[in-house]
Amino acid sequence: MVNEYADRLAASTTMTQPPLSRALQTRVQMLCLAGFMGSGKTTVGTLLARQLAWRFVDLDDRIEEAAGLDIPEIFERLGEPAFRQIEADQMRAVLGRVAELKESTVLALGGGTYAQTGAPEFLRSAGVPVIWLDSPVEVLLGRCMTMTGRPLFRDEESFRALHAQRLPSYQQADHRVDSSGDPALVVAEILSRGIVSTGSGEGHLVVEKPQS
Ligand code: S3P
Numbered sequence: 001m002v003n004e005y006a007d008r009l010a011a012s013t014t015m016t017q018p019p020l021s022r023a024l025q026t027r028v029q030m031l032c033l034a035g036f037m038g039s040g041k042t043t044v045g046t047l048l049a050r051q052l053a054w055r056f057v058d059l060d061d062r063i064e065e066a067a068g069l070d071i072p073e074i075f076e077r078l079g080e081p082a083f084r085q086i087e088a089d090q091m092r093a094v095l096g097r098v099a100e101l102k103e104s105t106v107l108a109l110g111g112g113t114y115a116q117t118g119a120p121e122f123l124r125s126a127g128v129p130v131i132w133l134d135s136p137v138e139v140l141l142g143r144c145m146t147m148t149g150r151p152l153f154r155d156e157e158s159f160r161a162l163h164a165q166r167l168p169s170y171q172q173a174d175h176r177v178d179s180s181g182d183p184a185l186v187v188a189e190i191l192s193r194g195i196v197s198t199g200s201g202e203g204h205l206v207v208e209k210p211q212s
Contacts, residue, residue: 032109032129037153041109041133048187059094059108107128115169129174131177134178175193
């Protein structure tokens with residue numbers, strides 16, 4: 001199947017996983033947090049990065065910086081397709097930066113990032129583990145009701161429908177962690193799973209060594 005999103009994402013050479021035959025590789029650690037609006041990606045990601053002494057990047061912040069607009073303005077002025085394009089570009093840019101600077105990074109995706117066609121496959125092929133922060137939709141609703149700045153949070157019915165529509169995407173994540181409780185405990189759970197390895201192996205973005 002032709003997959004434009006995946007093609008777009010894969011367009012960057014820094015994000016294309018090098019053939020296994022290439023011996024010269026370094027390993028940089030990276031983790032992505034996926035999940036619906038209100039699942040705690042930013043809160044958990046900030047705490048997790050602090051505990052790991054890794055860099056924390058919030059994709060929504062990157063999108064706003066790149067566009068020079070806040071998220072509601074991007075949706076209003078440019079429309080959702082443009083937002084998705086910027087989102088894909090910025091995700092690619094973050095991975096490129098991790099590869100270039102070799103800075104271990106926790107990346108909090110936006111609520112819709114991982115639900116875009118090709119995104120799970122792209123992150124898998126880049127070797128980036130994805131943790132789905134999962135909470136009952138009632139918990140998500142309760143959290144989002146009190147917050148502004150989410151153009152896709154319109155009413156309860158559409159919120160529930162979008163959540164149901166995206167579940168199959170989130171289910172493709174490498175790990176699922178319940179995020180309905182205290183964020184510090186969610187972080188402890190992630191750390192206890194051994195998702196982040198301190199040696200070699202799982203949990204690494206494969207990065208090509210620069211040619212000398
Ligand atoms: C979106 C979720 C938001 C933000 C944008 C679109 C979505 O991120 O990227 O409003 O499609 O669900 P959060 O999940 O961090 O609120």
